[in-house]
Amino acid sequence: MKKLYITLSFVIASGMLSAQNAKTKDADKLYDRFEYIDAASAYLKLTEKGYEDSYVQQRLADSYYNMFNTTEAIKWYEKVVASKPKDAEVYYRYAQMLKAEGNYEQAQKQMQEFAQLKPNDERAVTFKNNPDYLTELKSKRPIFEIKSSALSSAKSDFGGIITDDNTIYFTSARNEARKTYGWNDQPYLDVYQATYNADGTTSEATLVESVNTKWHDGPATVTADGNTMYITSESFNENKFEKSDDKKSRFSRMYLYKATKKDGKWTGLTPLPINNIEYSLRNPSISQDGKTLYFSSDMPGGFGGEDIWKVSVNGDEYGTPENLGDKINTPGNESFPSITSENILYFSSDTKQGFGGFDIFEADLNTNAAPINVGEPVNTAKDDFAFSYNASKKAAIFSSNREGGVDNLYMASPICGVNAIVVVKNATTRKAIESALIHVLDDTNSLVTSNSSDGTGRQSFEIQCDKEYSFKVSKEGFEDGIFTMPASPNGSTIVEAYLEPIKPIITETEVILQPIYFEFNKSNITAQGAEELDKLVVVMNEHPEMVIFAKSHTDSRGKDKYNLDLSDRRAKATVQYIISKGISKERISGQGFGESEPKVPCKECTEEEHAQNRRSEF
Missing domain, CATH: 1.25.40.10 (Tetratricopeptide repeat domain)
Structure with missing residues (x-):
């Protein structure tokens, strides 16, 4: 029916x-x-x-x-x-x-x-x-130069790290003696190692003894002292698995294991207590002090797909895993975390704006700033992932399937230069401020360049490395601010610029705010208007005896009657906004005055003069 x-x-x-x-x-x-x-x-x-x-x-x-x-x-x-x-x-x-x-x-x-x-x-x-985001990404100054690594084989090679003792550990499917895996018909994965030479070359790769099992093994991470390894392997090692509905197949989860080095050999491969057969944990990375382990997982409590998590480490004791939050994670997949000695997190995402597939991002965990796409040539339209940077050696290793669809290893070294990203925010509300003027000054206080913040409050500047800069930021309605950036060797640096709103001036007859402007022929409250009206709300809460009369005005375009009605709508919209913030309606009223009281008297007004006349006063 x-x-x-x-x-x-x-x-x-x-x-x-x-x-x-x-x-x-x-x-x-x-x-x-x-x-x-x-x-x-x-x-x-x-x-x-x-x-x-x-x-x-x-x-x-x-x-x-x-x-x-x-x-x-x-x-x-x-x-x-x-x-x-x-x-x-x-x-x-x-x-x-x-x-x-x-x-x-x-x-x-x-x-x-x-x-x-x-x-x-x-x-x-x-x-x-x-311009769309992809155009912006492609216009970024390259911050790394790359080259293929001789460690790559005809099979899948990925998940490399460079340790302080000049060892490269990575994961590979090159062992033809191993049985093949049904997903990609390549041999099961093992962990390999090679020596990293001062000139950037590497020795022949050899199998790491004692940590490889008969299942998939790797990637791995090693503590700064070189004595503890955390490695990914399968739950089959613990005889834990899930069965298919027909009971004919068994499925493992990826688990995290720990091994220690004794007399130069890895021993004691033991599972971490945070493992769970309900989900997988993999791709570990240990912090410089050995107290925080980062990893990726599809465990409950994430944002969707695979997320990046961290857990505190105290000897053999582990805390409760913590999700790194929505600045890092998305409803898609974020994986392959790698933390540097400077607390910079590199990771891969298939959902954040990138060139295609998995892209590599960096996030400064010292400032909790939004992650940055590292750009070309590291990222391509293919999968680019597992980027690990050793700050003391100024060398990185990462993986990509950009050539022929097989995961290969690549080496990366930083290009001297800094991408300074200034993020302008309201110091009170922490909201982004767009169209703030940013002057870049060098260490001699000379002007280098200027630009305005975009709709997200951000603007990037290409500046010299190993040189101190300051940023003078100004925006109508806010106090000017100067924010310094210490000398940076390379890469991207976030400069957070918090501007203090200019407080209203209170006289016996008037509360003087920054002008509240309206769009042409519109009466709705804009974002700029809301910023100023919020200041009035604060003043009225501080002075409960205060009663406000709002006067709204139009520019001189249009007929007198129409402008009077338009200004009255603006006054009422202003009053409604104040009431919506908890102010009693008995304390706020308003009226429109049309074009009768221009702030800037003019016969042939410019657009700027018209805008100044479209306002509310109190």
């Missing part, structure tokens, strides 16, 4: 959805009066009673959009776009809310939808003209 669906016909007028009916009448009245808090509450009550359609969903989304309640706006816009509406503004507003929450990938997808529906819109044109 077929179900019958009633399709409502909607009328789009001035970007607004019109489908009022008896059930939404009261809520619509509140919305039309710009009383978005009460309107949202009224629409929510309808949904709780089982009345929810795309009209109600969009009215909820737009209410929260106008209040700059990003979390709730995203929740409801997500439902709206599921029905593929033809209103381009829905996608634009959704993108803006996602961007405000830092979800740039999803924001980009919504902007693509917006651009398809309104290709000639200036916002769409600007979006389409922006």
Whole structure:
């Protein structure tokens, strides 16, 4: 029996959805009066009673959009776009809310939808003209130069490390005497070693004695003193496995094991107590002090796929594994962690923006900054992974299947130069600040270059290695700041620039904020406006006796009556935002004054002068 669906016909007028009916009448009245808090509450009550359609969903989304309640706006816009509406503004507003929450990938997808529906819109044109991330990656200065390693064989070779005692350990399927593995029809993996010479060459590889089993073995990591090895092997060693549904096949998990060196030989391969037959642990990397073991696992509590974890080590005692969080991990796969003596984590991801397949990223765990794609030539469109860097030797070894599809080993050495990435944030809210002007000064205080932060608050600068720099950062509404970067030998360095918001000036008659500007012909609260209004909320909480009257203004374009109505909508939007932050509605009111009180009197106004006249005052 077929179900019958009633399709409502909607009328789009001035970007607004019109489908009022008896059930939404009261809520619509509140919305039309710009009383978005009460309107949202009224629409929510309808949904709780089982009345929810795309009209109600969009009215909820737009209410929260106008209040700059990003979390709730995203929740409801997500439902709206599921029905593929033809209103381009829905996608634009959704993108803006996602961007405000830092979800740039999803924001980009919504902007693509917006651009398809309104290709000639200036916002769409600007979006389409922006270079995509891949272009940016390809334009990065190379920070490593690479060459093939003579250690590679015709079989799979990967997971190499260079130790302080000039030994390279790596994993290989080159042992033809071993039985083959059904997945790739190559022999089971073993751990090999070779000597790393001062000129970058290597000796012939030999099998590491005592740590290899009849199952897959490797990759491995070795402590700084060279006396303890952590190695990946299979749960079959412990006679632990899972059976297939038909009971005819057995499946192992990957376990972590520990071995110690005695009289120059590895002994005592013992499983770690954190192993579990319900999931796999592999690809270990031990910190310089031997107290933290990093590894990858699909254990519960992650973000999806395989994540990177760490666990504390105290002799033979191990703590509770900790996930490295969403800055490192994604719903995809992050694997092959390698920690340096400088606490820089290298790892591979198949989900973060890269060239294709697995890409290698670096993350400075000292600053907890976002990971950086190490760029070409280390990364390619193929799988690039298992990058291990020895800082004292300024040498790295990594793996890639870029040639012929077989995993091979490559050597990498740093190129002298620094990619300084300045991240500008609000010191109070910790939110990113875009369009902040950044001046780069060298150690003689001479200006090197300047640029502005992007939508994520970031900007990168290619500067010389082994030289100290400072960054003078300024943004309207914030106090200027100077942030220094010590001399860095090479690679990428994060400089976190926290700007202090300029506090409001309080007089007997006025609270003076930085100007709160509106977009042309718009009345919704922008991100910049929200920043300033939050300061007013703080002042009003500190002075509970304070009562505020908001005056909103337009520029001189448009008819007087229209501008008066537009400014009144802006005043009401401003009032609604303040109330949404917990301020009693008895303490805040507002009125629009149209174009009658320009801040910058002008006959043929420039765009900047028009923008200054579109404002709210208190």
